Amino acid sequence: MFTESGFTVIAGAGPTGLTLARQLGRHGVPYRIVERSPRPFDGSRGKGLQPRTLEVLDDLGLISRFLDAGGEYPALRAHLPGGGTHDFRLDEPREATPAVPYPNMLMVPQWRTSALLAEGVPVEFGVGLTGLTPTDDGVRVTLDTGETVDARYVVGADGGGSTVRKLLGIGFEGETHEEERMLIADVRLRGLDRGHWHVWPSGERSFRLGLCPLPGTDWFQLTAPPSTMSAAELVASVDPSITVTEVGWTSEFRANIRMASRFRAGDVFLAGDAAHVHPPAGGQGLNTGIQDAYNLGWKIATGNSAVLDTYEEERLPVAASVLGVSSHLHRRHVEGAEDAMRRDDPVLRQLSLNYRGAALARDHRPRPGLVQAGDRAPDAPLSAGRAGDVPLSAGRVFDLLRGAHATLLAFHWSETLPELPVPVHHVSEAASAYDVTGPALFLIRPDNYIGCVTHEPADVLDYLKQITP
Template identity: 45%
Template structure:
């Protein structure tokens, strides 16, 4: 609605990147009024964050875009080393694991960032949301009741504002929040999306060309006719003009300039790792690259960003829609900043060759055991752990039961009485066995982590009340 020419909403999201769009989708399905504003005239056009880790695939599936991700993406190709125009053999840089009952996605998935954003925007529109493009933030102020944002299109008044506007975040700078970091590699890097003549190079491998002038890679992007080009330089700013990109390919590979039929997008950067000193200032939150910037080598940036949104979305929903105490929002920084710091360290070590892309990069082992919302343990799991998948009978999976904006109370191998409930905020389910859980009661948060665990219901009602969840065991 608008009041005195000021647009009003519950949550204003600045930035239509992966984190902003994922948050907007999550809020929309919770009935929270949110507005996404983007300073550019359209979505980001490049492939930059192309790797989707197994945990993020679970998140995207829960947000209702799992089928689209499967349709438009594909497994990461195995590397092929080239030297002086000759193939030297394959080299796989990824850990690939077969899907299991508890972990349905075993290997990284690849899809260009522009496609991920396109899919999320389509989902947001299905949920009744929209993005206001060509709307740049010029200033903001906040008080006890909300935030007033000044945009090039007018003013917006919101209960909360989320900065998802990237590593050079205008919001972060306006708040005076510092971002400490380091240059991971002083060598400048060029990244581009190019098309290669079909007869010149196959799309079966991630092609890695080793030359004295520096490494150049060409990775086929599933679901497109494009390759992502990445090239390192010893010094100086790379020339991103199409003719310079074509000349670069000809100089470092066996391909000719004419084999590059199109340069669709190009950019240059220096790999950097940085972490904001806090993720919140009053009613304003930082998410995604606005809060942490990663080297692309670890494939963690987009994934950590989407999971920021996934953590924050349900908490905003509980406070704005279901009467949870505002203190619940404090747990966003308490839970997500340590994870971001851990993933930054991993990305940096992978970039420097100090660690391989192993199980840690898949993000399935991340959790919040030491966080403020973890309470108790039961069976094989502790509160704060990721809630595993498993069979739920009648052709269903546990993830099918968890999918949606609700909490799930799961009773495994126990006769402890629990209410039968299947509503918008809580669902309950009883099963004789779930292999990765063991015996006990587990309250699964809307973001797929175990909030509370126990052998009986002692303390559960009080715990749930702190989340705005009323459990009636009468």
């Protein structure tokens, strides 16, 4: 169904660009991915993967690698100014359910997330993009090596200072709070247990130092307000018995809250931090970027301009909403709110983000249920067997959806279906997860969002025609 649609240049080999490369690769779309930096990013920066991102990684066939590499968020241990400690959590761990197999955030240092996504992806390091010129059938790209490339599409996944966005002249609306800064560094040390995320308050509602153990490594991520002291001196100032033995990646974060005014300009697209930058509170930025790429990849594979228009239609409102959540959490931290560190808002898990009402969300039922077109497709267990002459697959709904294809799920369906260019599965066992009580057809898009819900096979055929080259 999804065919090669031309050569795509991806600028930026962070998690967003790498996810897009994987999406294009499995859809058979040729690409080049260039990265201005001479080597892969080596910092822990965005260390939290939200439940929806874990579902994306499941679809990409990488979930077991990430679960092995990462770990759950540990309880925080506050070392109180007057002595003693107080243990608490940012959010209470949730049990997996049939519909949500990955209910909790997974901690993985960003360098490892990038390394896992990069396996098998031919990144060209030390190569930057310097020019874009529209052509009759795409974009002429100039690289800083002097090479020019004629591409069908270009995607700027090149970070908050995006060269692609600047070349397009697209505004980056929002604000930067220069006075709101935070030191972040990766450190090795002795004298501190790795079973907790350690924080040292300097007062009732102020923060002095944090040391978070990074799973699968012997590193901690250090966070602290800006200081003239070194990392070792900062740690010694809160507890002289802890010794820093090595300092790795170091950065100073500024509160940046910005979003591009457009995500598409002709045959050029923006994704990830090139399109939106977030405060780190709530762990939304990296996850939103990965999901930008997951949304855009299959649409590029269609080569259909109307389908590509829906990238901005769907992702810009999501980015704006997520940016609002991140900003709210950041402000509570700055203002010293009593519960500023809580992360139990279900919106943060990104499972409820949806595209209802957009052009590619069509629910033809007179009374849609709780699960509608535009929603994330829930998981559900399936058992082997037969319903009449129709075989039932064993495993999970996610097993049926995994791969570069749309999928039709038929619930309580006994009529003969026309020949369709997508896999068809009769999954009445999953009816509860999809809030279905009678016959219904759910067409699931390649990014595992529900595209079309109907009682008429003709609606499925019409939808497939729209998203097919």
